[in-house]
Amino acid sequence: MNNHDAKGITRPWTVSRLSNMSDFTDHLQPSQPNGPEILARKRAQTHIPVDELAHHLLAHDGYLERQARILRIVEKEPLFDKKRQANLSREDLFKLALARAKLLRRLVDKYGWDIDDYKMAETLVDDVSPYYLHMHMFITTIREQASDAQQAYWLPLIESFKIIGAYAQTELGHGSNVQGLELQARWDPGSKEFILHSPTLTASKWWNGSLGRTANHAIVVAQLLVPDSGGEYQSHGPHPFIVQVRDMQTHQPRRGVVIGDIGPKFGYATIDNAYMLFHHFRIPHSALLSRYAKLDPDSGQFSKPAVPAVVYGTMTYVRSLIVLQSRMALARAVTIAVRYTTIRRQFRDRDDPKGPEVAVLEYPTVQIRILPLLATTYVLHYAGQAMQRTYREAREQIQAGDFSGLAHMHSLSSGLKSFCTDLVADGIETCRRALGGHGYGGASGFIRLSPDYLSRVTVEGDNWMITQQVAAYLIKRMQAAVTNIDSVTGNETEDPYKEFLRANRDGVKLEPYKVFDDDSNIVRSFHRRTTALLYDIYVERVTKKRTWTSLMTQLHRLSHAQSLALLVEIFHDTLQNDRSIPQPAKDTLRDLYLLFAFFHMETHAYDFFRSGAVSQRDLDELPNRVRQLMARIEPHAVALVDAWKIPDYLLDSALGRFDGKVYEDLFHRAHRLNPLNEITINPNYWEDELVKGDGGGWSSVLAKL
Amino acid sequence: MNNHDAKGITRPWTVSRLSNMSDFTDHLQPSQPNGPEILARKRAQTHIPVDELAHHLLAHDGYLERQARILRIVEKEPLFDKKRQANLSREDLFKLALARAKLLRRLVDKYGWDIDDYKMAETLVDDVSPYYLHMHMFITTIREQASDAQQAYWLPLIESFKIIGAYAQTELGHGSNVQGLELQARWDPGSKEFILHSPTLTASKWWNGSLGRTANHAIVVAQLLVPDSGGEYQSHGPHPFIVQVRDMQTHQPRRGVVIGDIGPKFGYATIDNAYMLFHHFRIPHSALLSRYAKLDPDSGQFSKPAVPAVVYGTMTYVRSLIVLQSRMALARAVTIAVRYTTIRRQFRDRDDPKGPEVAVLEYPTVQIRILPLLATTYVLHYAGQAMQRTYREAREQIQAGDFSGLAHMHSLSSGLKSFCTDLVADGIETCRRALGGHGYGGASGFIRLSPDYLSRVTVEGDNWMITQQVAAYLIKRMQAAVTNIDSVTGNETEDPYKEFLRANRDGVKLEPYKVFDDDSNIVRSFHRRTTALLYDIYVERVTKKRTWTSLMTQLHRLSHAQSLALLVEIFHDTLQNDRSIPQPAKDTLRDLYLLFAFFHMETHAYDFFRSGAVSQRDLDELPNRVRQLMARIEPHAVALVDAWKIPDYLLDSALGRFDGKVYEDLFHRAHRLNPLNEITINPNYWEDELVKGDGGGWSSVLAKL
Numbered sequence A, B: 001m002n003n004h005d006a007k008g009i010t011r012p013w014t015v016s017r018l019s020n021m022s023d024f025t026d027h028l029q030p031s032q033p034n035g036p037e038i039l040a041r042k043r044a045q046t047h048i049p050v051d052e053l054a055h056h057l058l059a060h061d062g063y064l065e066r067q068a069r070i071l072r073i074v075e076k077e078p079l080f081d082k083k084r085q086a087n088l089s090r091e092d093l094f095k096l097a098l099a100r101a102k103l104l105r106r107l108v109d110k111y112g113w114d115i116d117d118y119k120m121a122e123t124l125v126d127d128v129s130p131y132y133l134h135m136h137m138f139i140t141t142i143r144e145q146a147s148d149a150q151q152a153y154w155l156p157l158i159e160s161f162k163i164i165g166a167y168a169q170t171e172l173g174h175g176s177n178v179q180g181l182e183l184q185a186r187w188d189p190g191s192k193e194f195i196l197h198s199p200t201l202t203a204s205k206w207w208n209g210s211l212g213r214t215a216n217h218a219i220v221v222a223q224l225l226v227p228d229s230g231g232e233y234q235s236h237g238p239h240p241f242i243v244q245v246r247d248m249q250t251h252q253p254r255r256g257v258v259i260g261d262i263g264p265k266f267g268y269a270t271i272d273n274a275y276m277l278f279h280h281f282r283i284p285h286s287a288l289l290s291r292y293a294k295l296d297p298d299s300g301q302f303s304k305p306a307v308p309a310v311v312y313g314t315m316t317y318v319r320s321l322i323v324l325q326s327r328m329a330l331a332r333a334v335t336i337a338v339r340y341t342t343i344r345r346q347f348r349d350r351d352d353p354k355g356p357e358v359a360v361l362e363y364p365t366v367q368i369r370i371l372p373l374l375a376t377t378y379v380l381h382y383a384g385q386a387m388q389r390t391y392r393e394a395r396e397q398i399q400a401g402d403f404s405g406l407a408h409m410h411s412l413s414s415g416l417k418s419f420c421t422d423l424v425a426d427g428i429e430t431c432r433r434a435l436g437g438h439g440y441g442g443a444s445g446f447i448r449l450s451p452d453y454l455s456r457v458t459v460e461g462d463n464w465m466i467t468q469q470v471a472a473y474l475i476k477r478m479q480a481a482v483t484n485i486d487s488v489t490g491n492e493t494e495d496p497y498k499e500f501l502r503a504n505r506d507g508v509k510l511e512p513y514k515v516f517d518d519d520s521n522i523v524r525s526f527h528r529r530t531t532a533l534l535y536d537i538y539v540e541r542v543t544k545k546r547t548w549t550s551l552m553t554q555l556h557r558l559s560h561a562q563s564l565a566l567l568v569e570i571f572h573d574t575l576q577n578d579r580s581i582p583q584p585a586k587d588t589l590r591d592l593y594l595l596f597a598f599f600h601m602e603t604h605a606y607d608f609f610r611s612g613a614v615s616q617r618d619l620d621e622l623p624n625r626v627r628q629l630m631a632r633i634e635p636h637a638v639a640l641v642d643a644w645k646i647p648d649y650l651l652d653s654a655l656g657r658f659d660g661k662v663y664e665d666l667f668h669r670a671h672r673l674n675p676l677n678e679i680t681i682n683p684n685y686w687e688d689e690l691v692k693g694d695g696g697g698w699s700s701v702l703a704k705l
Helices: A012-020 A035-045 A050-058 A060-075 A090-111 A115-125 A132-145 A148-159 A309-343 A364-399 A406-434 A436-440 A449-457 A467-483 A494-506 A519-543 A549-577 A583-603 A605-610 A616-642 A662-673 B012-020 B035-045 B050-058 B060-075 B090-111 B115-125 B132-145 B148-159 B309-343 B364-399 B406-434 B436-440 B449-457 B467-483 B494-506 B519-543 B549-577 B583-603 B605-610 B616-642 B662-673
Strands: A165-168 A184-188 A193-197 A205-208 A217-227 A233-244 A257-261 A274-278 A281-284 A345-349 A352-359 B165-168 B184-188 B193-197 B205-208 B217-227 B233-244 B257-261 B274-278 B281-284 B345-349 B352-359
Touching: A035 A309, A035 A616, A050 A060, A050 A583, A050 A616, A060 A090, A060 A115, A090 A115, A132 A148, A132 A165, A132 A217, A132 A233, A165 A205, A165 A274, A184 A233, A193 A233, A257 B662, A274 B662, A309 A352, A309 A364, A309 A406, A309 A449, A309 A616, A364 A406, A364 A549, A364 A583, A364 A616, A364 B549, A406 A436, A406 A449, A406 A467, A406 A549, A467 A494, A467 A519, A467 A549, A494 A519, A519 A549, A519 A583, A519 A605, A549 A583, A549 B364, A549 B616, A583 A605, A583 A616, A605 A616, A605 B605, A605 B616, A616 B549, A616 B605, A662 B257, A662 B274, B035 B309, B035 B616, B050 B060, B050 B583, B050 B616, B060 B090, B060 B115, B090 B115, B132 B148, B132 B165, B132 B217, B132 B233, B165 B205, B165 B274, B184 B233, B193 B233, B309 B352, B309 B364, B309 B406, B309 B449, B309 B616, B364 B406, B364 B549, B364 B583, B364 B616, B406 B436, B406 B449, B406 B467, B406 B549, B467 B494, B467 B519, B467 B549, B494 B519, B519 B549, B519 B583, B519 B605, B549 B583, B583 B605, B583 B616, B605 B616
Parallel strands: A165 A217, A184 A217, B165 B217, B184 B217
Antiparallel strands: A184 A193, A193 A281, A205 A274, A217 A233, A257 A274, A345 A352, B184 B193, B193 B281, B205 B274, B217 B233, B257 B274, B345 B352
16 A cells, blocks of 8 residues: 555545554454455466456447556555445545546546546546536536537636536426426526526525535526516426526626535435525526527517437437446446355254365355346346437437437336336345345445445336336337238237237237247247236226326336347347357356346246236246256356456455455454554443543534544 | 534534525425425325324333433434535544444433433434443353353443443354364363464454454353363364453454454444454353353363253244344334435326426335335234243243244244344345435435345345244244044144145135135235145155255245244234223224235245135236225325334435425535535646645545555
8 A cells, every 4th residue: 555645745545544453463364265266267277268258248439448557556546445434424435536537537638538438447446526417417408508609618718617507497396397496597688697696495405416515606597587578478398508606716606596416315425415595686688598499588589399319319329328327337236246155164064964064155045146136237238238329320310300319218227227227226125134244334335335226226217217118109109000000010019919919819828939949939938928017008098098107017017128138139239240259258158148038037927827928837936946057157257257357446345355354354444444443442331431532522522523 | 503512612513604605595496295294285185193103112121211311312423424424434423423423322321311311212223232242242151051060250341331341152154053163172281271273264263243343242152172082172062151352451363362343244234243262262161151051160071051041932032022123123114215206206197298207206106116115014013022921921831841832933033033124134125225315315214224234134134034943943843733534633834735635635626715805814825835845845855855955945835835924924923912002093003914915925926826825816917906905095195104103303304304305405415514515626637736725635535645
């Protein structure tokens, strides 16, 4: 460890602490067999070519080269050292994050990093940066929604960090329902200004990242109110404005604006989510972002074309990134879980009571939690890639004036965002619990990963809400199939619906798919399950006219079923068609495919049975197949996580270290890095003294309450 | 808020901050209808007599009276104020917890509190106290395992807090497998002392609460090594010793002992979990707790009777407390979720686009997450009570020399601990996510509840491991039933097995239970599902001689199925037989019973189908029934959580306040209580300054890394 900070100042505690630390524990070793030995053996035994597999997964766009290059730089900066950060207060975590954000931005200048380099550094340092919204949503909104003139003015200021921006849409009382926002932007024809005003407390902006303490500018979304010819104000719905909210010298909120940080959260301690209210605050005409929406300052005439299709495209792209980012978050959890449970021994085999203690990952009760998630990392990887391909194709179509793929793409991305982030949020926690007691410790590598990731299930469209869009889209497709039940259109979605509908009409019982005979039958069985769920809903909604609300739980299930079927299909297609998969890894990747499919099929067995997709005999056989697959995969699990090439620096986990020195690192962090061990307390309840020798009683802690 | 600390010192920030705070937000109100209005309407409309229901649930043992009395005392102590504590560093949280622990102990003296009063105060303050192990496991072990002479010496020191103790069993390398512990206690016949020695790093004690910084004594569990007649050391397995580990004056570890706190964790920041190692550390003969185990100091002869049955009884009692404590943890989460989603409005009805925005709890997609958990709070309450009854009965039997109920009781308590804490850990997170964005905020009331509770699924027996004990017990019962297949013994467990076995033998198809016709048929259907799962395992294990390990996932499922059936049965029995249930609440409690049962039946529909417990027609009808039940329960949900009588002080949640002032409190906490808003930062990346006017660059944060 480097004991100099960026300016070469020796940190005094480092020396004094190390000199105090010599004791009889210095030369103790863990009991045998130790972690390095165990992992080395596993790595020697596998047939998986780890580097080739990593290359297949991650080499395009120069990801692996970039990671190695950036890692070398960030890892040696003392400011980016993570080992003691979990001890800090919220305020210190935020200050640290700000210092880190500044340093990262300086490294951009120093090394000439491009945006991908910068994002890689951000990922490795693993703080959600106070500049995050400036670098992402703020600049993106200006690029997409500002007029050419506005861009010419603002972009140089943004790119040079002369101003720092944020994005303020969500309010205290309104999140997902953007139409319901309460903040008003009233056009004053006399002064030719807009007047921003928060009429209620619930109109307060809320959650807006980077704005609570950092940004001096913000995109502010407000209800645009414009007087009609009779002078009555009419609402034109929510529109984005660019607003300077803080003084550029004092950094205080401008008069008529109240801003602050909303306080501690479940995770994301390093970012300043804001509240913000306005009191009759005037902004110029030029504040309205006017690439599309326009308000004539002289006539007061407002015009706005339908939202351009390309906006939905961007959303799909963002969601494909969420899926790809999710697979790496899950891969972090699974890497830790696989390595640690391979090393950890507990209990002798009940049928072999004289044998050695068994590695935890050899227990099916541990495998069933971790190995389907290991498969999921691969599933999500291929799904994210497929989403990006779909996005590129749709974009080309749209530019050629063809908007037909848009609804499909939007539905696809909503459903997958919801389903995949659910899988990952739950999967991270499943991995953590599979680590037993040490999974609860600070050296597990989950102490920041888990709470930070949990934000994903409610942001960018709450996972239980956006699935309605998928269901609505699918119902339309089913309606189309019903209307043209006997025609074959070559449409991949509708044709299977029609087969199902005709069988239903003609009283023909469709044969269950023989899922153990042919891998593509597995894909078909997932689609038939979805089709049956969809048909039931179609009957309820379209035929029986049931209310939308009363069907909501079924709609959500339908969407998840559809997403699951897509994941299975994409994985299957990849295994069939992707020639970059290294030959020696193919059989094991196929095992992962089967495990993922059969695991989920067993979970939803009743659906598969009811829809006639799989026979009862096959369904009853699933637990055996799953167990056999897990036993086949387990010896290669270490190699399969190694292929994700997640650096120890990012994992920040004693349990998940590449070298397997689990117990040495757990002890090192506790014994040598824990600041709480630098104070000696007074345990006597009749004495006020808390820390020996600090003189004070408890007034010092009381003052912080 | 009281702005004086315990000694009457005015906290300066309180005044200055309040005087700075006046701004245009002071008089803003949330949009209409507001929370208080909405909750008042709900409370006026219900037929649930909340106070009577609360009395039925909680009045025995004086719980409600005690809560009110203790609350009045703790609520007015500034040291117990929770609103800003989430901002503190680990070190300050620990110091605060120590100060609070001291104050609580002083209040015991001041008010003459008994142990139940003290535990109530601990629950309300909601810190896991640095004295926790001293007050619980340490003193309990002395009472149960120390000889009379040892008790006479130690108990006065413990009760007066002259010494502070902890319990050190778990090691870095060994948790659940106590037999595998590595720490040695070697008997030295010459000096008549034991020598404690940690031969490896993995022999380090680990996780031991209250020991890292606080305790000066500990129960230390070590492998007892005694020389046999030939002078060869023989292991007698793990035994408890009482050891002074810190100097009583300096509070430093004694020579030959290394102790420290293991560092930050997922939750439980307020307690000092320890590591501890020994280097040839000598302790006297009297250190061995010798109520049962005895070592003759002269002959070196060791003797120990079989573990007395009553020890298992205690474990059952502890686990019944875990279930009861769990229901209150879940009730906290559900109280917050029900109140907030009743108040929160989002989106208009798709079939009524001109109507007002809909309360979130009116959406079935929100109901399906929260209302089955509301039912679960009641289920767990009755289950915990039933466990305590079983414990009392078994204890009476044991004292009369009848040990026949012991295995059943042990199995029952293992299974319910695992299943119920799983339900609650997952349920708390489900509630949190159902709150949308605000569930991620610090004012949600989940920021401490969630991570603290998550420890429950791995401590006191990992949830995936202890279920094996249940399965092993059930297999024996099935074997007994197979052996006596045609006799009727009146045994409630075995007779249904025999009915199942005979039908199976005779090729008779058992009729599915008509679960919508008779509530007791529901109970029978859950038992038949379990019986079928058990029978399959019996065939695999006993007939086909499959290895235990290969069956582990099925064993776990079996245990959970058995526990679920018990929960359903206990709830049903209570509704039938408990005359203290207020008449007007009965129908709604029955709805909760049906919802709980049908919700889980739907989740496991394939099991119910396969075992012939429920017909396909009835299974297909479940989603409708669940929806109807939820719609019937929703209007009374606020009353049903009110009945748990959880004080706002314990909830510490803006979202879950009894009075419904959700938005006012969210804003108050952000705008007036967030210390981060007291600093103004410098956002320019080319300047080192982080906080305006503090002069320093980032060396101050760097020093804390």
